[in-house]
Amino acid sequence: MNGRFGLRAALTAVVAVTLAGLVTGCGGGGDASGPTTIRFVWWGNEDRAKVTKAAVDLFMKDNPGITVQTEYAAYDAYFQKLSTQVAGGASPDLIQLDRATLGEYQHRHVLEDLSPYMGKAVDVTGIAPALLAGGKIEGKQYAVPGGQTTQMLAYDAGVFTKAGVAPPSGPGKTWTWAQFGEGLRKVAATGVAGTTDFGWAIDWFEVWLHQHGKQLYTDDGKLGFTAADLTQFWTLTGDLRAAKAVTAPEVTTKMDGSMPNSGLVTKRAGSEINYDSSLSAYLSSYGPGIQAAPLPTDGTASGMAAMPPVTFAVAQRSAHKEAAAKLLSFLVNNPEAGKLLGVARGLPPNTAIREQVCGAAQAATKAVCDYEKSVADRIGPATGLWPTGSAAVKRDFQRVYDDVIFGRTGVADGAARAVQTAQQSLGS
Amino acid sequence: MTQAVLDRPVAPERAVPRRRRAGQGTGYLFLSPWLLGVLVLTIGPMIASLYLSFTDYDLFDAPRWVGLDNYATMFTRDDRFWHAAGVTARYVGLSVPLKLGLALAVAMLLNRARRGAGLYRSAFYAPSLLGASVSLALVWRAMFSTGGTADRVLAAFGLDTGGWVDQPQFALLAVIALAVWQFGAPMVIFLAGLKQIPKELYEAAELDGAGALRRFRSVTLPMLSPVLLFNLVLETIHAFQSFTGAFVVSSGRGGPSDSTLLYTLYLYQRGFTDFRMGFASAMAWVLLVVIGVLTALLFRGSRRWVFYAGESR
Numbered sequence: 001m002n003g004r005f006g007l008r009a010a011l012t013a014v015v016a017v018t019l020a021g022l023v024t025g026c027g028g029g030g031d032a033s034g035p036t037t038i039r040f041v042w043w044g045n046e047d048r049a050k051v052t053k054a055a056v057d058l059f060m061k062d063n064p065g066i067t068v069q070t071e072y073a074a075y076d077a078y079f080q081k082l083s084t085q086v087a088g089g090a091s092p093d094l095i096q097l098d099r100a101t102l103g104e105y106q107h108r109h110v111l112e113d114l115s116p117y118m119g120k121a122v123d124v125t126g127i128a129p130a131l132l133a134g135g136k137i138e139g140k141q142y143a144v145p146g147g148q149t150t151q152m153l154a155y156d157a158g159v160f161t162k163a164g165v166a167p168p169s170g171p172g173k174t175w176t177w178a179q180f181g182e183g184l185r186k187v188a189a190t191g192v193a194g195t196t197d198f199g200w201a202i203d204w205f206e207v208w209l210h211q212h213g214k215q216l217y218t219d220d221g222k223l224g225f226t227a228a229d230l231t232q233f234w235t236l237t238g239d240l241r242a243a244k245a246v247t248a249p250e251v252t253t254k255m256d257g258s259m260p261n262s263g264l265v266t267k268r269a270g271s272e273i274n275y276d277s278s279l280s281a282y283l284s285s286y287g288p289g290i291q292a293a294p295l296p297t298d299g300t301a302s303g304m305a306a307m308p309p310v311t312f313a314v315a316q317r318s319a320h321k322e323a324a325a326k327l328l329s330f331l332v333n334n335p336e337a338g339k340l341l342g343v344a345r346g347l348p349p350n351t352a353i354r355e356q357v358c359g360a361a362q363a364a365t366k367a368v369c370d371y372e373k374s375v376a377d378r379i380g381p382a383t384g385l386w387p388t389g390s391a392a393v394k395r396d397f398q399r400v401y402d403d404v405i406f407g408r409t410g411v412a413d414g415a416a417r418a419v420q421t422a423q424q425s426l427g428s
Numbered sequence: 429m430t431q432a433v434l435d436r437p438v439a440p441e442r443a444v445p446r447r448r449r450a451g452q453g454t455g456y457l458f459l460s461p462w463l464l465g466v467l468v469l470t471i472g473p474m475i476a477s478l479y480l481s482f483t484d485y486d487l488f489d490a491p492r493w494v495g496l497d498n499y500a501t502m503f504t505r506d507d508r509f510w511h512a513a514g515v516t517a518r519y520v521g522l523s524v525p526l527k528l529g530l531a532l533a534v535a536m537l538l539n540r541a542r543r544g545a546g547l548y549r550s551a552f553y554a555p556s557l558l559g560a561s562v563s564l565a566l567v568w569r570a571m572f573s574t575g576g577t578a579d580r581v582l583a584a585f586g587l588d589t590g591g592w593v594d595q596p597q598f599a600l601l602a603v604i605a606l607a608v609w610q611f612g613a614p615m616v617i618f619l620a621g622l623k624q625i626p627k628e629l630y631e632a633a634e635l636d637g638a639g640a641l642r643r644f645r646s647v648t649l650p651m652l653s654p655v656l657l658f659n660l661v662l663e664t665i666h667a668f669q670s671f672t673g674a675f676v677v678s679s680g681r682g683g684p685s686d687s688t689l690l691y692t693l694y695l696y697q698r699g700f701t702d703f704r705m706g707f708a709s710a711m712a713w714v715l716l717v718v719i720g721v722l723t724a725l726l727f728r729g730s731r732r733w734v735f736y737a738g739e740s741r
Contacts, residue, residue, distance in 0.1 A: 076679055076680055076681070077679075077680070079701065080680055080700060080701065083487065083701065083703065084700055086487070086488065087487035087488065087700070087705075104703075108486050108487070108488040108489060108703065109488055109489060110488055249595075249684075250574050250591055250594035250595055251574065251594075253594055253683055253684040253685070254594060254679075256679070266575075392702055395681075395701075399681075399683070399685070399686060402596075402683055402684050402686070403685050403686075406685050408596065408685055
């Protein structure tokens with residue numbers, strides 16, 4: 001040590017530099033695109049990645065002038081990275097989005113209006129109009145559905161049989177919420193929770209709202225439910241939680257729809273509500289015992305809806321929009337690509353390819369096709385896009401539910417807070 | 429009294445040659461890459477960040493001037509801001525003293541070790557080298573999640589706490605433990621400081637009949653106090669800025685139930701997931717001011733307990 005002045009000066013200098021680094025944060029990435037290299041990004045598991053890469057390889061073989069770089073990640077990580085890349089000027093060219101994020105990115109002028117590409121680079125003639133509407137905002141096509149999905153209860157048939165519970169299967173079969181709860185309690189008696197606590201996702205609450213003739217969001221983008229509705233829903237799951245018929249808070253808090261965090265896949269629950277586009281992922285992560293059943297309902301309305309699990313959009317700042325649009329169209333319409341992709345993003349969006357894929361279906365693909373067929377007459381049309389701010393609403397919904405399941409807030413108070421923060425998010 | 433013991437001869441000052449103007453020019457020339465870096469990568473972004481803090485900026489469209497709106501919202505209408513500030517206060521208040529205490533304790537042990545000292549030093553320093561890495565935090569999450577190693581070991585001892593990172597009352601502790609474990613950097617600095625303390629002081633104190641505890645209090649601590657201040661200030665600043673551990677352990681959410689929502693994590697969420705970059709910039713400036721004030725207070729308070737060699741009081 002050099003005495004007081006030397007040390008003080010050194011310390012002051014270090015402090016100054018450290019503090020200065022704080023407010024500057026980190027810079028953006030570089031620009032990686034060459035003349036005809038495009039980047040295509042999505043979220044999903046290994047299975048989805050494998051088939052998607054195979055389809056992309058096929059595309060590159062058909063289009064020797066275009067090189068496609070691919071990236072994928074889990075849902076949360078994907079969107080964290082995507083927003084950073086887009087903000088830093090290193091946006092991917094073809095982007096996978098979903099109901100909660102499509103409006104968000106369109107509103108912020110990140111996405112290219114695909115209407116001028118229709119009939120040229122992009123062909124959507126094979127997609128049913130109701131499904132195609134899932135990519136439309138204010139009459140303009142900003143994204144194209146990458147598949148069709150609907151809600152399901154994935155369950156381990158062995159666990160349910162052992163508990164003496166027979167879930168409904170086949171066309172027209174269904175169960176009431178009371179029967180469902182009764183079944184979950186019976187499963188719980190065998191030592192595993194009946195199902196993953198389904199109060200965490202606003203998606204499953206949406207189904208429950210539809211069953212009661214209500215909506216998550218009104219057509220003009222406002223909140224379509226009240227704190228009383230949410231209190232009723234969370235009381236339903238709360239009663240089941242008290243009986244250990246649904247997973248414990250430590251498991252529920254990790255839910256994000258992904259397989260590694262799934263209560264069912266980690267064998268802490270005998271079943272789990274999800275979209276049927278995940279059914280093949282359940283089958284490969286869990287094993288062949290998984291089957292799909294429709295969600296319970298007390299009335300005639302199933303509340304379930306057919307919608308795109310993911311959509312593909314082209315970035316407005318892409319230097320190669322034409323090439324990106326071409327890849328998009330290829331993924332959706334090419335029969336060979338369709339065969340490779342199978343049901344990795346739900347049923348193929350193109351009706352002709354769907355028939356082809358389901359006609360030759362085996363194993364996981366067959367399970368998805370069979371399930372969709374069994375509920376086909378009961379699922380409503382697509383419920384449309386979620387408004388801007390809905391990504392925050394979805395996130396806050398889960399955060400407040402965390403407080404509820406860990407006993408940090410009462411159900412009614414939590415519901416009131418969820419409604420209040422949701423209204424703020426939608427207003428901003 | 430201790431004062432008599434601690435006074436020691438000061439090394440004679442070396443004669444410093446008078447600088448010439450030409451020499452200054454060369455100096456600046458050699459400094460220019462660094463100066464350029466500071467201007468472009470630090471001062472520039474700082475000015476931009478200050479400007480953005482008065483705007484509504486969503487990353488993609490042009491910023492819109494809103495004056496002090498961001499600051500007003502933060503302080504009056506944002507519960508999560510205050511919650512994040514509270515979590516951060518708990519994190520800093522617990523992790524800094526624990527980390528420094530452990531660093532000092534291990535440094536003192538290593539100072540005495542003769543055989544294999546180099547090996548031990550590297551072994552204890554290794555976690556700090558890995559410190560900023562995401563993989564380490566991932567391992568931490570795996571260890572402390574439900575059914576993880578820590579969970580099973582504790583269960584074997586009858587302490588069935590479940591996974592730490594999955595429960596609001598324990599999750600922050602797991603993140604703090606990760607930070608404390610990376611005590612290598614302050615330890616190395618402590619070790620250097622300990623080596624500087626003249627052996628004669630201990631011998632003299634021992635002759636005066638001072639026990640181990642007394643020697644620590646009257647010789648080690650005062651002689652080490654400048655180093656202690658250095659470590660305290662740096663670790664406090666670092667703790668306020670910690671991000672990676674909480675981010676990875678909670679998958680970027682700050683959960684469960686917002687229990688690991690550090691200030692920087694909330695700042696990141698506002699900026700990059702809510703697209704409120706103006707608000708996030710304002711938060712960064714508030715943090716800068718808070719850390720600045722705290723550092724100034726630490727310096728002021730240090731006059732009472734930091735002893736510099738050659739100083740007479």
